[in-house]
Amino acid sequence: MAQSTAVSPCSSINLAFHAPKRGSLLYHDKLSFPRKLHSFQEFGSRASELNGRAVVSSTCNVIRACEPKAIQALLSSEREVESAPKSGGGRRGRLNKVVLAYSGGLDTSVIVPWLRENYGCEVVCFTADVGQGIKELDGLEEKAKASGACQLVVKDLKEEFVKDYIFPCLRAGAIYERKYLLGTSMARPVIAKVRFELTFFALNPELNVVAPWREWDIQGREDAIEYAKKHNVPVPVTKKSIYSRDRNLWHLSHEGDILEDPENEPKKDMYMMSVDPEDAPNQPEYIEIGIVSGIPVSVNGKKLSPASLLAELNEIGGRHGIGRIDMVENRLVGMKSRGVYETPGGTILFSAVQELESLTLDRETMQVKDSLALKYAELVYAGRWFDPLRESIDAFMENITKTTTGSVTLKLYKGSVSVTGRTSPKSLYRQDISSFESGQIYDQADAAGFIRLYGLPMRVRAMLERGI
């Protein structure tokens, strides 16, 4: 008899192992990504040997309410588990093999045994390098296996991250709520996509998603350490930071602790990616950014790959204390949160690309582009990277920035970036028109007719008001 039961509020919709009655089944939705929805009978017959295509995501070291984590518990009530023909299943259900986004920290080290205990599955650890500063990659494999994983897969995603996610956002001029340069928002899709691809190729396109932090009973660090010890998992000796941080090639974010009161100024020693502007060099530094069709390609004349270019600018920018942002933002999930972001290279790049556009884009264009940029940032912030709307706006952006080629010189000094010069072979600026000398192209008398017609609606309105 088909059953689908909802269980505790901590988990989402479940799927029973028996062949369901048609029609009585709750829609089995897969939270993070689409997959083929076979009929439930098909599903039910395979339930006992669910080629569990599950991907467990826990990309942060610390539990964070701000990350929308899709959770999909296949079974969570004990009743189903008891009645289900168990073949090596766990407390919560049966999955075959799970890919876990793994960092080597306490959280993810604990998830490995937890998954095995609760779903009776194999665990493949996956580590994505998006520039967060992965150290000791060899040690990582040992650590994963010591936790109980059968395998560790590592992929260097830095170039893809910068080229396919960061640079489009930069080209679009996407800034969320005036300040946030979207660092974490851009990183999530790139990891999810790879995760999807990995699973898709390895198994069948039917993925279950488990997010343990919404399921388990582990409340904090102490619980996690205790759980690890109970399962003979080596506890990582990394010192816990009082702040919650997320780091990648684009930015470093800080939340928590004293930052939770928006009245508090961040402490000087919190920052990690940039020096304090007061300690930055007393001499300004000039840099030149080369741009082709809205995409940065060189620093000081040196052509660099996307990730290398960003890394280079992070180093230079960090040295001058560039790119520190302190803000209270509106999260997608409804509350406001206060965060501090360090985006040294990104801040330099935004300044350069936007400045070059002032040469190559006309007035109407800039208006529309900036309006769309607002929407673009909202989409990316909300995790809607693979949304056709975002893709369509990108098509616009790619097209409209075709001529945004040239270079911009910036001055970096004590935390600020200022433009000192810009040049482009596609510049729409002409000195012979705008100069104070009268030219042939611009006839001052034209202004008379222009104003007459441009102001005609206003005159008509005023005539109406006066009964003329």
Next chain:
Amino acid sequence: MAQSTAVSPCSSINLAFHAPKRGSLLYHDKLSFPRKLHSFQEFGSRASELNGRAVVSSTCNVIRACEPKAIQALLSSEREVESAPKSGGGRRGRLNKVVLAYSGGLDTSVIVPWLRENYGCEVVCFTADVGQGIKELDGLEEKAKASGACQLVVKDLKEEFVKDYIFPCLRAGAIYERKYLLGTSMARPVIAKAMVDVAREVGADAVAHGCTGKGNDQVRFELTFFALNPELNVVAPWREWDIQGREDAIEYAKKHNVPVPVTKKSIYSRDRNLWHLSHEGDILEDPENEPKKDMYMMSVDPEDAPNQPEYIEIGIVSGIPVSVNGKKLSPASLLAELNEIGGRHGIGRIDMVENRLVGMKSRGVYETPGGTILFSAVQELESLTLDRETMQVKDSLALKYAELVYAGRWFDPLRESIDAFMENITKTTTGSVTLKLYKGSVSVTGRTSPKSLYRQDISSFESGQIYDQADAAGFIRLYGLPMRVRAMLERGI
């Protein structure tokens, strides 16, 4: 026999004095303002005593291409002038009394005799104090009269400028093309409005401005004239006369016994008021050139700014700043105070290439020390008081608002309506923001509001009652439903 003849390209459409043949007449459009279009017969009979209503405006000290000057030649051909029964008219026509926006500089000093010569009118000089730094006001009246003006009217518009023009733009978050804080754009309407008032007070029939035909200011002045009194004639000598530059102007002044001001000419074209100081021209005309250190006047070089940061607290009520470091100040005083503090730390320097309304790009450098601090403060406080949807709509409207103000459409119902939205939506934006000023940059260090929508008990890492993390499951499921349905479609599910 009715005739309308177009003359030299330097002037606009002309009107004949004779009664026209019906139908053969070119439409006489009035550049600056509509007026009752009587039949041409009527017009012809009045031609000899055209009650020209014109206002001449020249608010700049230095000849500047960026100042738009609307020009309205009522009559410009000599033939018409000869045949018209003249009663005290000038070379180009007849106006009774013109209000000229006057600065005391070379330009406006020359415009006075030029108006009298060309329009046979009386000239009332009008000087608006919008914080540009007017010195020697007494000397100004003598100067104006020595140029030939019958009167000088001076009005202190600083408080009105800040309260009724600057603060609404600040509240709206209006920034043009990412950087420009609209300093000159906001000043023109307040000056032009005052000119319209003065014209009424002195019984003038015309206004005139001294803006060139290459800039935005001509548009900003004239749109204001259109909106407030469409019956005023507008004269913009810059688009009419033969004076090409400083030497011509000096020569003209001498010929008409007008004392030449001894102010040293700056190589830059500048506009200054309580909000900002702008620089254009000279080496700035090449966007590749870095501005020279000695060009700046309203702020110190960040490298010369104090080595110690300075913290200031801005108090805000309903989106409008009201106090600095706890001290309540009037709008103009508050801005002046922040200009001083900000200038000391090299705050607010902007270098940009912008799209002018009149079609070309121009490069300008702006110093907006106090304004930059205020923008930072007001926008920061909104992060506590505005929710997500609100901020999106507000920021979208801010783009449009800035476009309207930049284009001189201050007295446009659209701008007024957006202001009504802004006033309403910022009602709860009350509180204070602490900023750190250091070597040219402003950073936020803290913000607080009794109307804050931020709750530590919700966003904190501790689990709270109000926010149940399990809710996220349902939220994501439904929020992502369209994406899932789309993917299912793509997979033939």
